[in-house]
Amino acid sequence: MVKPLTLKMKALEARAQDLLSEIKNLKNVVEVLEAENAKLRQQLIMMYDVQNNDGTGYIDTPNKVTGRQNLANLYNQGFHVCNIYFGQIRDSECLFCAAFLHREQG
CATH class of the missing domain: 1.20.5 (Single alpha-helices involved in coiled-coils or other helix-helix interfaces)
Structure with a gap:
Protein backbone atom coordinates (compact mmCIF):
# COMPACT_ATOMS: atom_id res chain seq x y z
CA MET A 1 0.00 0.00 0.00
CA THR A 56 26.05 60.57 -28.27
CA GLY A 57 23.90 58.23 -30.33
CA TYR A 58 23.75 60.66 -33.23
CA ILE A 59 25.72 60.16 -36.40
CA ASP A 60 27.60 63.25 -37.45
CA THR A 61 27.56 63.23 -41.24
CA PRO A 62 27.25 66.17 -43.60
CA ASN A 63 24.30 64.62 -45.45
CA LYS A 64 21.80 63.88 -42.71
CA VAL A 65 18.96 61.58 -43.72
CA THR A 66 15.42 62.22 -42.59
CA GLY A 67 13.37 59.65 -40.71
CA ARG A 68 11.10 59.15 -43.72
CA GLN A 69 14.16 58.50 -45.91
CA ASN A 70 15.45 55.96 -43.38
CA LEU A 71 12.10 54.17 -43.46
CA ALA A 72 12.10 54.19 -47.26
CA ASN A 73 15.61 52.72 -47.23
CA LEU A 74 14.53 49.99 -44.80
CA TYR A 75 11.53 49.21 -47.00
CA ASN A 76 13.76 49.01 -50.09
CA GLN A 77 16.07 46.62 -48.21
CA GLY A 78 13.14 44.26 -47.65
CA PHE A 79 11.76 45.22 -44.24
CA HIS A 80 8.25 46.28 -43.26
CA VAL A 81 7.88 49.87 -42.06
CA CYS A 82 4.14 49.78 -41.37
CA ASN A 83 2.87 49.68 -37.82
CA ILE A 84 1.40 46.21 -38.32
CA TYR A 85 4.54 44.29 -39.29
CA PHE A 86 7.30 46.80 -38.47
CA GLY A 87 10.79 45.32 -38.69
CA GLN A 88 9.75 41.98 -40.11
CA ILE A 89 11.21 40.81 -43.39
CA ARG A 90 8.93 41.38 -46.40
CA ASP A 91 8.32 38.61 -48.91
CA SER A 92 6.38 40.85 -51.28
CA GLU A 93 5.00 44.36 -51.57
CA CYS A 94 2.97 45.60 -48.59
CA LEU A 95 0.04 47.95 -49.11
CA PHE A 96 0.26 49.23 -45.54
CA CYS A 97 3.93 50.16 -45.96
CA ALA A 98 3.28 51.73 -49.37
CA ALA A 99 0.40 53.79 -47.96
CA PHE A 100 2.56 54.93 -45.07
CA LEU A 101 5.53 55.90 -47.26
CA HIS A 102 3.39 57.73 -49.83
CA ARG A 103 1.24 59.59 -47.30
CA GLU A 104 1.54 63.35 -47.57
CA GLN A 105 3.74 64.93 -44.96
CA GLY A 106 1.72 67.21 -42.82
Whole structure:
Protein backbone atom coordinates (compact mmCIF):
# COMPACT_ATOMS: atom_id res chain seq x y z
CA MET A 1 0.00 0.00 0.00
CA VAL A 2 1.42 3.38 -1.11
CA LYS A 3 1.17 6.17 1.39
CA PRO A 4 -0.50 9.48 0.43
CA LEU A 5 2.68 11.45 1.19
CA THR A 6 4.63 9.30 -1.29
CA LEU A 7 2.00 9.94 -3.98
CA LYS A 8 2.17 13.68 -3.35
CA MET A 9 5.97 13.60 -3.62
CA LYS A 10 5.79 11.72 -6.94
CA ALA A 11 3.25 14.23 -8.28
CA LEU A 12 5.44 17.13 -7.16
CA GLU A 13 8.47 15.54 -8.82
CA ALA A 14 6.53 15.12 -12.10
CA ARG A 15 5.44 18.78 -12.02
CA ALA A 16 9.04 19.85 -11.33
CA GLN A 17 10.25 17.84 -14.34
CA ASP A 18 7.56 19.43 -16.54
CA LEU A 19 8.59 22.87 -15.33
CA LEU A 20 12.26 22.13 -16.03
CA SER A 21 11.35 20.97 -19.53
CA GLU A 22 9.42 24.19 -20.14
CA ILE A 23 12.35 26.27 -18.86
CA LYS A 24 14.72 24.46 -21.24
CA ASN A 25 12.37 25.19 -24.16
CA LEU A 26 12.17 28.87 -23.21
CA LYS A 27 15.95 28.99 -22.90
CA ASN A 28 16.24 27.74 -26.50
CA VAL A 29 13.79 30.40 -27.70
CA VAL A 30 15.75 33.11 -25.87
CA GLU A 31 19.00 31.94 -27.45
CA VAL A 32 17.45 32.16 -30.93
CA LEU A 33 16.05 35.63 -30.21
CA GLU A 34 19.40 36.85 -28.84
CA ALA A 35 21.19 35.58 -31.95
CA GLU A 36 18.66 37.35 -34.18
CA ASN A 37 19.01 40.53 -32.11
CA ALA A 38 22.80 40.43 -32.47
CA LYS A 39 22.44 39.94 -36.24
CA LEU A 40 20.04 42.89 -36.51
CA ARG A 41 22.36 45.08 -34.45
CA GLN A 42 25.23 44.26 -36.80
CA GLN A 43 23.05 45.13 -39.79
CA LEU A 44 22.16 48.47 -38.21
CA ILE A 45 25.81 49.21 -37.48
CA MET A 46 26.72 48.50 -41.09
CA MET A 47 23.77 50.50 -42.36
CA TYR A 48 24.44 53.64 -40.34
CA ASP A 49 28.24 53.53 -40.56
CA VAL A 50 28.88 53.92 -36.85
CA GLN A 51 32.52 54.92 -37.36
CA ASN A 52 31.28 58.53 -37.56
CA ASN A 53 29.34 58.27 -34.31
CA ASP A 54 30.61 60.63 -31.60
CA GLY A 55 29.20 58.51 -28.75
CA THR A 56 26.05 60.57 -28.27
CA GLY A 57 23.90 58.23 -30.33
CA TYR A 58 23.75 60.66 -33.23
CA ILE A 59 25.72 60.16 -36.40
CA ASP A 60 27.60 63.25 -37.45
CA THR A 61 27.56 63.23 -41.24
CA PRO A 62 27.25 66.17 -43.60
CA ASN A 63 24.30 64.62 -45.45
CA LYS A 64 21.80 63.88 -42.71
CA VAL A 65 18.96 61.58 -43.72
CA THR A 66 15.42 62.22 -42.59
CA GLY A 67 13.37 59.65 -40.71
CA ARG A 68 11.10 59.15 -43.72
CA GLN A 69 14.16 58.50 -45.91
CA ASN A 70 15.45 55.96 -43.38
CA LEU A 71 12.10 54.17 -43.46
CA ALA A 72 12.10 54.19 -47.26
CA ASN A 73 15.61 52.72 -47.23
CA LEU A 74 14.53 49.99 -44.80
CA TYR A 75 11.53 49.21 -47.00
CA ASN A 76 13.76 49.01 -50.09
CA GLN A 77 16.07 46.62 -48.21
CA GLY A 78 13.14 44.26 -47.65
CA PHE A 79 11.76 45.22 -44.24
CA HIS A 80 8.25 46.28 -43.26
CA VAL A 81 7.88 49.87 -42.06
CA CYS A 82 4.14 49.78 -41.37
CA ASN A 83 2.87 49.68 -37.82
CA ILE A 84 1.40 46.21 -38.32
CA TYR A 85 4.54 44.29 -39.29
CA PHE A 86 7.30 46.80 -38.47
CA GLY A 87 10.79 45.32 -38.69
CA GLN A 88 9.75 41.98 -40.11
CA ILE A 89 11.21 40.81 -43.39
CA ARG A 90 8.93 41.38 -46.40
CA ASP A 91 8.32 38.61 -48.91
CA SER A 92 6.38 40.85 -51.28
CA GLU A 93 5.00 44.36 -51.57
CA CYS A 94 2.97 45.60 -48.59
CA LEU A 95 0.04 47.95 -49.11
CA PHE A 96 0.26 49.23 -45.54
CA CYS A 97 3.93 50.16 -45.96
CA ALA A 98 3.28 51.73 -49.37
CA ALA A 99 0.40 53.79 -47.96
CA PHE A 100 2.56 54.93 -45.07
CA LEU A 101 5.53 55.90 -47.26
CA HIS A 102 3.39 57.73 -49.83
CA ARG A 103 1.24 59.59 -47.30
CA GLU A 104 1.54 63.35 -47.57
CA GLN A 105 3.74 64.93 -44.96
CA GLY A 106 1.72 67.21 -42.82
